[in-house]
Amino acid sequence: MITFPNAKINLGLNIIEKRPDGYHNLETIFYPIHLQDALEVTRRENNDAPYTLHVKGTAIEGKPEDNLVVRAYELLKKDHDIPSVDIHLFKHIPTGAGLGGGSSDCAFMIKLLNEKFRLALSLEEMEDYAARLGADCAFFIRNQPVFATGIGNIFEPVRLSLSGYYLVLVKPDIFVSTRDAFAHITPRRPEVSLKDIICQPVETWKDNMKNDFEDSVFLKYPEIAAIKDELYDLGAVYASMSGSGSSVYGIFRQPVEHVDEKFGGCFCRQRELD
Numbered sequence: 001m002i003t004f005p006n007a008k009i010n011l012g013l014n015i016i017e018k019r020p021d022g023y024h025n026l027e028t029i030f031y032p033i034h035l036q037d038a039l040e041v042t043r044r045e046n047n048d049a050p051y052t053l054h055v056k057g058t059a060i061e062g063k064p065e066d067n068l069v070v071r072a073y074e075l076l077k078k079d080h081d082i083p084s085v086d087i088h089l090f091k092h093i094p095t096g097a098g099l100g101g102g103s104s105d106c107a108f109m110i111k112l113l114n115e116k117f118r119l120a121l122s123l124e125e126m127e128d129y130a131a132r133l134g135a136d137c138a139f140f141i142r143n144q145p146v147f148a149t150g151i152g153n154i155f156e157p158v159r160l161s162l163s164g165y166y167l168v169l170v171k172p173d174i175f176v177s178t179r180d181a182f183a184h185i186t187p188r189r190p191e192v193s194l195k196d197i198i199c200q201p202v203e204t205w206k207d208n209m210k211n212d213f214e215d216s217v218f219l220k221y222p223e224i225a226a227i228k229d230e231l232y233d234l235g236a237v238y239a240s241m242s243g244s245g246s247s248v249y250g251i252f253r254q255p256v257e258h259v260d261e262k263f264g265g266c267f268c269r270q271r272e273l274d
């Protein structure tokens, strides 16, 4: 069975307060986008190992047992009768990008195992498993635009469609660690909640909607700030860093021509939004 875990962008991101457990309460809009990995799971013929993992495409750091698809498999296997499997993961979504690639792989692995091995898990049960493996993993179970609060694990659906707009996504060759990015933030409660800002026309977002990671990440990596400026110069209606970076996106009314040439040396993709 094969599935295609997609990335997300964050529309605005307010980091509100540090919690006693070290995590941060935040508010953000998660919006799914059409940039996908490919994840295939087949039943293993040979029972000499519980699983094998084969990764192609963008390299991922860490041992196979640290990979979120393997952690999802191990977690479900504790509670359910799941046979040995061969896992093939083709990475297109850049890592350390704030696009939730690992989290999406994790959630899609849970959905795939549920379907393939008829575990009969409800959406809520799958969200619970996903949330145990990463703050934003659970979002990818339903994979619909949401207003997220808590540590990024409490969701409220939002009526928001960017259908007809184009997304230009640029990821420089810089890895921003989510943990480090949080360490440089002074949390604060926003005057106006994102939930209200997002209901206003996209043209108003530029002046009202912010990603709180930008100030500290832009200070350390001015080249990321320069990408955001360039996206506005190209006519973006709204541009922002996604998550803790390093990817930056622009939302456009029209397709941007020769976008690859404009961001030479960076991973760069253009997609129509839903």
Ligand SMILES: C[C@](O)(CO)[C@H](O)COP(=O)(O)OP(=O)(O)OC[C@H]1O[C@@H](n2ccc(N)nc2=O)[C@H](O)[C@@H]1O
Pocket: 010, 022, 023, 024, 025, 026, 028, 098, 103, 133, 134, 135, 136, 137, 150, 151, 152, 178, 179, 182, 243, 244
């Ligand atoms: C910041 C976002 O990219 C916004 O989309 C995500 O919420 C991050 O989610 P994620 O990558 O799934 O995060 P995790 O892998 O669970 O956490 C990585 C590290 O980030 C910090 N972390 C993460 C989420 C959160 N709400 N508060 C935090 O302080 C913690 O130090 C944690 O050890």
Ligand SMILES: Nc1ncnc2c1ncn2[C@@H]1O[C@H](COP(=O)(O)OP(=O)(O)OP(=O)(O)O)[C@@H](O)[C@H]1O
Pocket: 060, 061, 062, 066, 067, 068, 069, 094, 095, 096, 097, 098, 099, 100, 101, 102, 103, 105, 106, 136, 176, 177, 178, 243, 244, 245
């Ligand atoms: N299947 C996977 N794909 C990508 N990264 C993975 C995976 N499994 C584990 N990781 C680890 O997770 C870390 C970050 O991955 P990911 O790309 O999801 O983060 P990100 O781009 O910061 O996204 P976000 O913070 O928005 O969730 C990497 O250091 C990587 O080693």
